Amino acid sequence: MPSTMVDQQTTPSQGGPKPLTEGRQSLGILIGLWSFVVIPFLALIAAVPVAWGGWLSWTDVAIGAVMYVISGLGITVGFHRYLTHGSFKAKRWLRITLAIAGTLAVEGNVTQWVADHRRHHAFSDLAGDPHSPWRFGATFWGLTKGLLHAHVGWLFHRELSNRSRFAPDLLADKDIRRVDKGFPLLIATTLIAPAAAGGLVTWSWQGALTAFFWAGLIRIALLHHITWSINSVCHVYGERPFEVRNGDKATNFWPLAIVSFGESWHNLHHSDPTCARHGVDRGQIDISARVIWLFEKVGAVSDVRWPKAERLDAKRVKIAA
Ligand SMILES: [Zn+2]
Numbered sequence: 054m055p056s057t058m059v060d061q062q063t064t065p066s067q068g069g070p071k072p073l074t075e076g077r078q079s080l081g082i083l084i085g086l087w088s089f090v091v092i093p094f095l096a097l098i099a100a101v102p103v104a105w106g107g108w109l110s111w112t113d114v115a116i117g118a119v120m121y122v123i124s125g126l127g128i129t130v131g132f133h134r135y136l137t138h139g140s141f142k143a144k145r146w147l148r149i150t151l152a153i154a155g156t157l158a159v160e161g162n163v164t165q166w167v168a169d170h171r172r173h174h175a176f177s178d179l180a181g182d183p184h185s186p187w188r189f190g191a192t193f194w195g196l197t198k199g200l201l202h203a204h205v206g207w208l209f210h211r212e213l214s215n216r217s218r219f220a221p222d223l224l225a226d227k228d229i230r231r232v233d234k235g236f237p238l239l240i241a242t243t244l245i246a247p248a249a250a251g252g253l254v255t256w257s258w259q260g261a262l263t264a265f266f267w268a269g270l271i272r273i274a275l276l277h278h279i280t281w282s283i284n285s286v287c288h289v290y291g292e293r294p295f296e297v298r299n300g301d302k303a304t305n306f307w308p309l310a311i312v313s314f315g316e317s318w319h320n321l322h323h324s325d326p327t328c329a330r331h332g333v334d335r336g337q338i339d340i341s342a343r344v345i346w347l348f349e350k351v352g353a354v355s356d357v358r359w360p361k362a363e364r365l366d367a368k369r370v371k372i373a374a
């Protein structure tokens with residue numbers, strides 16, 4: 054199965070649709086991955102004894118929370134619901150702001166992120182999906198390996214999703230191209246800004262260092278793992294109240310609703326990808342949807358695709374009578 058999967062992805066098309074991928078990722082990306090994925094993760098492991106030792110202040114927590122919210126909403130509202138799925142229209146300033154905010158999450162540049170994610174929706178849990186936990190089968194070991202692959206492994210041996218096939222709209226967008234170009238600068242900013250804030254608030258080098266550690270590295274690692282859990286956990290564990298395409302295994306997983314800003318209502322999302330709200334049922338908290346609602350109230354966004362009762366009812370899994 055995996056080998057045919059690779060073949061399908063790399064075989065160039067002859068006059069047919071554009072190929073799914075555009076070649077292996079470069080050594081530079083791999084080095085970047087090791088620096089920005091592995092190092093923050095090691096910091097996360099180191100964090101527990103460090104916090105225990107009193108090296109975590111409320112200043113670090115506050116700066117970390119602000120950075121988590123900005124970069125997290127940049128991903129969920131910006132990269133995902135807006136730029137990938139077009140669940141609403143945004144004013145130009147907000148479009149650029151969201152693209153910048155999402156880039157601060159260190160999950161790759163916006164065009165590549167969107168291309169990967171659109172490919173995920175086009176082939177959910179089938180051959181061609183860049184990160185399906187079901188890739189190695191449904192046995193215990195297959196799923197263990199698959200979960201690891203979907204969570205983070207795929208990043209390290211991936212074929213880059215073909216941007217000209219999956220994200221031509223973003224490639225044609227001058228503003229987005231500029232944000233893509235600014236990627237290295239924004240990555241530097243996401244690490245330096247919290248350190249600077251910590252240093253200025255406490256007026257000390259130690260304050261700068263602890264803010265760098267907590268609000269920079271730890272915040273990045275935490276957000277990575279929450280985002281990745283949507284790809285791994287939310288395709289395996291949880292409820293499936295809405296109908297999705299054959300083979301698609303997306304789930305609603307409530308424990309991650311708040312920390313993922315509503316993205317863990319992933320079964321509804323796969324059932325109705327352009328819907329601006331993912332937590333559509335009573336009590337399903339969806340912070341991203343609330344933020345979109347606020348933007349709509351102040352006139353920064355329009356044409357929001359809010360859920361409609363009839364549409365949802367049609368998609369709800371029917372219980373056989
Ligand atoms: Zn998914």
Ligand SMILES: [Zn+2]
Nearest residue numbers: 170174322326
């Ligand atoms: Zn999506």
